[in-house]
Amino acid sequence: MVRTRTWILSNRPKEIPTYSGPDPTFTLIERDLQPLQQGQILVKVLFFSNDPAQRTWIKSSDDLPSDRHYVKPVDLNTPMQSRGLCEVIESRSDALPKGTTILARVDWNEYVVLDAKDATALSPLPNGLSFSHYLGVFGTTGLTAYYGIVVVGEAKASHRLVVSGAAGATGSMVVQIAKRIIGVGEVIGIAGSDDKCKFVVETLGADKCLNYRSPSFFDDLTKATEGCVDIYFDNVGGTILDAMLGRLKQNGVVVACGSISGYNSDHGTLLTNYFQVISMRLQIRGFIAADYVHKAQKVTEIFIRALEQGKLTINDELEHVVPTTFEDVPKTWLKLFDGSNTGKLVTKIIP
Amino acid sequence: MVRTRTWILSNRPKEIPTYSGPDPTFTLIERDLQPLQQGQILVKVLFFSNDPAQRTWIKSSDDLPSDRHYVKPVDLNTPMQSRGLCEVIESRSDALPKGTTILARVDWNEYVVLDAKDATALSPLPNGLSFSHYLGVFGTTGLTAYYGIVVVGEAKASHRLVVSGAAGATGSMVVQIAKRIIGVGEVIGIAGSDDKCKFVVETLGADKCLNYRSPSFFDDLTKATEGCVDIYFDNVGGTILDAMLGRLKQNGVVVACGSISGYNSDHGTLLTNYFQVISMRLQIRGFIAADYVHKAQKVTEIFIRALEQGKLTINDELEHVVPTTFEDVPKTWLKLFDGSNTGKLVTKIIP
Known part of the structure; x- marks a missing residue:
């Protein structure tokens, strides 16, 4: 025993x-x-x-x-x-x-x-x-990021994309895959400190990154998304999701991956901009990577090829x-x- | 002048x-x-x-x-x-x-x-x-109902569908189109009085209708949707939308047509079940009928044919x-x- x-x-x-x-x-x-x-x-x-x-x-x-x-x-x-x-x-x-x-x-x-x-x-x-x-990267996290961007979000080179939790496990792959594999036109990260934002831009390749703990965050977000964006890859839910409902173009898509801001409470998600789902014909698309696990081998091969081509940074950082x-x-x-x-x-x- | x-x-x-x-x-x-x-x-x-x-x-x-x-x-x-x-x-x-x-x-x-x-x-x-x-019926309302069910919701005969505001302008057409034109397997209405519910079942043809002003409404909804449903056609938003996020099957769809419960306030929409959008892979799909107005003539013809075949009740009621x-x-x-x-x-x- x-x-x-x-x-x-x-x-x-x-x-x-x-x-x-x-x-x-x-x-x-x-x-x-x-x-x-x-x-x-x-x-x-x-x-x-x-x-x-x-x-x-x-x-x-x-x-x-x-x-x-x-x-x-x-x-x-x-x-x-x-x-x-x-x-x-x-x-x-x-x-x-x-x-x-x-x-x-x-x-x-x-x-x-x-x-x-x-x-x-x-x-x-x-x-x-x-x-x-x-x-x-070579497990659920990478698979989630890839599936969310490519299949759920249908991201294209012409798109502008915002991702929250951009320095986190999934977000850090979302930034890289969007920018370096799919070639999404503009990728804007949201993260929780200036250091994280530096990492998201300099190491991962985002065009911009906003610190959501900054007192000017919501103004910064409005400015950074002037003209609005096509896709919001949501890892956090809560007030950032709410703000992003107001920053998506007509027919924009929320790739609903996580809502960590609500996991430690039972207060729920307050969406003051919910009506814009209707007025702007938005879609909120929930997904989990387990539904895509039959593609895991193929996605791993894509990552390894991108790694060989120097397109992905996969290191201990x-x-x-x-x-x-x-x-x-x-x-x-x-x-x-x-x-x-x-x-x-x-x-x-x-x- | x-x-x-x-x-x-x-x-x-x-x-x-x-x-x-x-x-x-x-x-x-x-x-x-x-x-x-x-x-x-x-x-x-x-x-x-x-x-x-x-x-x-x-x-x-x-x-x-x-x-x-x-x-x-x-x-x-x-x-x-x-x-x-x-x-x-x-x-x-x-x-x-x-x-x-x-x-x-x-x-x-x-x-x-x-x-x-x-x-x-x-x-x-x-x-x-x-x-x-x-x-x-022969204007935006009928077009909204048809477009929402057929194009946005992709309703099928095998589906179970819940519609709120079922006695209202759009909802009363949703019930009839779903049940009598598309042949959706089960159509459950939600309305604001027992009289309205009677109208929704007896005149419009819903399988069931629940009075949301009843003190037992949320329990009634859970019972009526046992095994969960495929589509929720949402005319009201708010607490009924929130409850329905908990009553949709995996890959279920919210056809987001209106959110009248929030129109007279600026308090926002509180979704305590938002996480289920992710865990159950739900999609919330906003739409407006104006995007479908090029099909208005075709939809009117469908309604007139259904009227001739006795499938639609279009009268002063x-x-x-x-x-x-x-x-x-x-x-x-x-x-x-x-x-x-x-x-x-x-x-x-x-x-």
């Missing part, structure tokens, strides 16, 4: 999740794992993916009924979950022998027992890139890898919500 | 418009019309159309900037406007001789001078239907014609917003 520490969901948070104090969202326990059965593997977690969507998996069913999630939510008093990059340390599956590096949805454990069919074996990435990029003891797994995850993160936030477990 | 009474927009209303008391929205004045020039006509107004969208034409530019309307808004201290059905009483246009019945956007006047090119001559309707139906003195034009218009109206609200000017 293998013993593991586990962060369980002990309470559903109303606002910012906690991992200590009264009624903590997450509680650290220890437990024994079941012995491996035929077709199963025992893995050790090397990296956890940190994704804003995880916050929606732990909402109360009053906020989001269990059948309205796009993946199974986390039940109370069961382990919190994440995508994880893991090493197989014991195997009863011929497909995934000991030593294989795999990607799977896993519990917030040190060690996890998985059915081999629920895990994907990973090959090394080109240019000596860390395996951890499978949690970002696109990742924010935080070495973390297992006790601090929730602490690192919470960096998603405090504005301190640039690029894909990855938890590297300190052995 | 012809003298006319005119209702002008004297103040932009924050909430329910007024036509007396302090700072009235509308003020009655008298003025002289300019003499006719070549190519112009002088018309006498017989009927005014009353449309919720008119409320958005008089919003302050803080609420809706002038370039974000779909028709030119009404300037302060100029006549309020409406679509009007009129008789030509003097003509300097060969195309529209005296005695012609025309449709045009007109001022809230007794008499109006128009460029002939801005007016459409009308032929009598079949079955002895009143000309006034050109303001409803679909109109709510209110004989009105010119002094009461705003009073009749306000019936749009007090829940007392069924079908297309038409003002018939008492000579």
